[in-house]
Amino acid sequence: MKLASSAIAxxxxxxxxxxxxxxxxxxxxxxAAPIYGKWAEAASAPTGIKLNYQSIGSGAGINQINNRTVxxxxxxxxxxxxxxxxxNLLQFPTAIGGVVMAVNLPGIEANQIKLTGEILAxxxxxxxxxxxDPKLVELNHGVNLPNLAIAPVYRADGSGTTFVFTDYLSxxxxxxxxxxxxxxxVKWPVGxxxxxxxxxxxxxxxxxxxxxxxxxxxxxxxxxxTTQLRNKAGNFVTPTMEAFSAAASSADWSAVQNFxxxxxxxxxxxSWPIESATFVLLPTDAKEPAQSKAVTKLFDWSFSNGNxxxxxxLYVPLPVAVQNAIRAAWxxxxxx
Amino acid sequence: MLTRAAGLFVLVLLGAIxxxxxxxxxxxxxxxxxxxxxxxxxxxxxxxxxxxxxxxxTLITSVIALLVAVPLAFGCxxxxxxxxxxxLRAPLGTAIELLAAVPSxxxxxxxxxxxxxxxxxxxxxxxxxxxxxLPGIGFLFQGPAFGTGIFTSAFILAVMILPFIAATMRDxxxxxxxxxxxxxxxxxxxxxxxxxxxxxxxxxxxxIGGIMLGLGRALGETMxxxxxxxxxxxxxxxxxxxxxxxxxxxxxxxxxxxxGSLKLSSLLALGFLLFVISFxxxxxxxxLLGTKGQK
Numbered sequence: 001m002k003l004a005s006s007a008i009a010x011x012x013x014x015x016x017x018x019x020x021x022x023x024x025x026x027x028x029x030x031x032a033a034p035i036y037g038k039w040a041e042a043a044s045a046p047t048g049i050k051l052n053y054q055s056i057g058s059g060a061g062i063n064q065i066n067n068r069t070v071x072x073x074x075x076x077x078x079x080x081x082x083x084x085x086x087x088n089l090l091q092f093p094t095a096i097g098g099v100v101m102a103v104n105l106p107g108i109e110a111n112q113i114k115l116t117g118e119i120l121a122x123x124x125x126x127x128x129x130x131x132x133d134p135k136l137v138e139l140n141h142g143v144n145l146p147n148l149a150i151a152p153v154y155r156a157d158g159s160g161t162t163f164v165f166t167d168y169l170s171x172x173x174x175x176x177x178x179x180x181x182x183x184x185x186v187k188w189p190v191g192x193x194x195x196x197x198x199x200x201x202x203x204x205x206x207x208x209x210x211x212x213x214x215x216x217x218x219x220x221x222x223x224x225x226t227t228q229l230r231n232k233a234g235n236f237v238t239p240t241m242e243a244f245s246a247a248a249s250s251a252d253w254s255a256v257q258n259f260x261x262x263x264x265x266x267x268x269x270x271s272w273p274i275e276s277a278t279f280v281l282l283p284t285d286a287k288e289p290a291q292s293k294a295v296t297k298l299f300d301w302s303f304s305n306g307n308x309x310x311x312x313x314l315y316v317p318l319p320v321a322v323q324n325a326i327r328a329a330w331x332x333x334x335x336x
Numbered sequence: 337m338l339t340r341a342a343g344l345f346v347l348v349l350l351g352a353i354x355x356x357x358x359x360x361x362x363x364x365x366x367x368x369x370x371x372x373x374x375x376x377x378x379x380x381x382x383x384x385x386x387x388x389x390x391x392x393x394t395l396i397t398s399v400i401a402l403l404v405a406v407p408l409a410f411g412c413x414x415x416x417x418x419x420x421x422x423x424l425r426a427p428l429g430t431a432i433e434l435l436a437a438v439p440s441x442x443x444x445x446x447x448x449x450x451x452x453x454x455x456x457x458x459x460x461x462x463x464x465x466x467x468x469x470l471p472g473i474g475f476l477f478q479g480p481a482f483g484t485g486i487f488t489s490a491f492i493l494a495v496m497i498l499p500f501i502a503a504t505m506r507d508x509x510x511x512x513x514x515x516x517x518x519x520x521x522x523x524x525x526x527x528x529x530x531x532x533x534x535x536x537x538x539x540x541x542x543x544i545g546g547i548m549l550g551l552g553r554a555l556g557e558t559m560x561x562x563x564x565x566x567x568x569x570x571x572x573x574x575x576x577x578x579x580x581x582x583x584x585x586x587x588x589x590x591x592x593x594x595x596g597s598l599k600l601s602s603l604l605a606l607g608f609l610l611f612v613i614s615f616x617x618x619x620x621x622x623x624l625l626g627t628k629g630q631k
Contacts, residue, residue: 057591066595149480156567158380158592181381184592192482192578193567195588199448206453207482 028061028074039302073281076160078260093277096316098216102224117172126190153212156193164276217314247271361605378569385602393579398554400490413505436499444563456483484566487575497550504546508539548621558583
């Protein structure tokens with residue numbers, strides 16, 4: 001109720017101050033689109049900034065910011081340091097999300113099945129093809145695994161989620177790294193492709209024996225049958241907000257440049273093994289520095305006041321120390 | 337003057353699109369050479385791109401779609417012009433034309449949520465069990481029953497192009513002068529003989545033109561195919577195996593292709609190839625329509 005009434009207040013304020021509002025434009029990550037939309041909506045009254053965000057995919061977002069057709073770009077895959085330098089971009093993360101496995105097995109409930117990264121890699125390499133494979137049976141004592149073919153499903157459209165998942169498999173399995181590698185779309189050895197998280201979820205739902213990877217927020221909202229995964233510490237964890245937060249806070253953020261952190265396979269007893277931050281790319285040489293400044297103002301407000309909005313949407317907020325480090329980077333690099 | 341400018345404008349626009357696609361695809365053609373067309377690999381990590389899988393997928397789905405749609409469309413047109421009682425002709429004809437107005441995304445969703453489970457649970461297991469072991473053609477019906485794949489997308493495409501072909505056929509069947517048909521009936525021909533010996537020869541070129549129109553649409557269809565083809569860059573011999581088409585791969589990969597990359601260039605080169613294929617199809621239909629004038 002509170003949220004609804006404040007949303008109305010925000011909307012009214014936005015209308016009455018519409019003429020004075022500063023317009024900023026952003027484009028890219030579709031994974032981050034819901035949270036940017038909510039943050040901007042809530043921030044428009046206190047900051048007077050209105051965001052026009054196009055969720056066109058991370059790659060397209062990088063293109064747009066390189067061409068300076070928008071005020072900021074958004075990507076789920078950190079941009080390489082050389083490219084950042086070449087295009088005079090400052091990169092910072094804004095929120096964190098996990099990637100979880102969804103399965104369709106008769107009689108199997110959510111988080112009943114235990115999987116490991118090694119097994120996932122072998123499934124997607126086509127080495128494990130049956131659900132009653134000895135390796136799976138050994139992990140899942142007491143679960144009645146059927147004699148059913150495994151039907152791996154992947155994102156057919158280029159996607160940051162695919163990058164996170166394949167990056168994780170590359171870390172775990174050297175065979176995966178050499179045979180397939182990691183990118184927003186890869187050459188899948190086996191399986192079927194589906195468009196978008198909703199396509200993956202629907203295909204898994206339709207094919208008995210199906211398995212697919214989706215963003216945690218999507219899986220939670222749609223109550224998919226998820227699985228446990230083994231983390232670096234060797235514990236099996238269920239996908240929860242606590243497990244995602246645990247991985248984010250056990251990561252060593254100070255060790256990376258440009259905040260280009262890889263949150264896959266982090267240490268920590270309770271850490272979820274597959275997750276990633278989503279990033280914003282901001283020009284340090286903007287023609288209109290006021291626009292870049294406004295972008296930092298929007299995210300500054302969101303870091304201070306938007307954590308509740310983030311968790312409501314099932315994103316994990318950044319650790320406070322990281323938020324402060326980002327503020328320091330703005331102060332040093334964004335003029336205006 | 338104005339009309340000529342309008343005509344020229346369309347020509348210039350078309351030329352500009354072809355040229356810009358070619359220029360965009362040039363780095364890919366340069367990098368891979370002619371091998372681009374015959375390469376089956378599509379590996380974004382190793383930056384190795386080939387067009388054969390999507391080209392094969394585009395052609396095979398369109399051809400199967402034609403094989404399914406043409407007899408059905410002919411049946412529809414035959415029934416509507418020769419057999420149907422008068423009160424049924426108008427509503428049936430309108431229904432067929434309305435099929436053409438359904439947006440392709442609706443076909444895609446219908447295909448994904450209705451046809452794919454039907455195929456996966458009933459049609460494909462049945463065919464795999466009964467035809468999969470036949471010598472010679474058995475390989476066409478093997479593999480797991482995902483429900484998606486080449487055959488399902490061809491089926492959806494067939495439904496999509498059916499109204500175009502049927503409507504064209506019906507319209508041209510109606511142009512046959514009644515005197516010809518009456519004379520044939522007068523000689524004692526059956527309805528089938530009239531259609532085979534009078535109607536079809538008289539309208540042959542236009543019928544082929546209508547089929548080519550349908551083929552043109554099938555080649556370029558994007559959304560409906562993306563939903564049901566399985567989106568896999570491998571060539572599988574089984575009709576139930578997943579594949580990819582040019583339009584589908586371009587739509588799926590475009591958002592994640594960085595500017596100036598080999599991937600973007602390869603996608604544009606694919607677009608150029610699709611243009612060439614469509615152009616060949618159109619040229620053939622033009623040629624066939626042209627022969628009518630000489631008769």
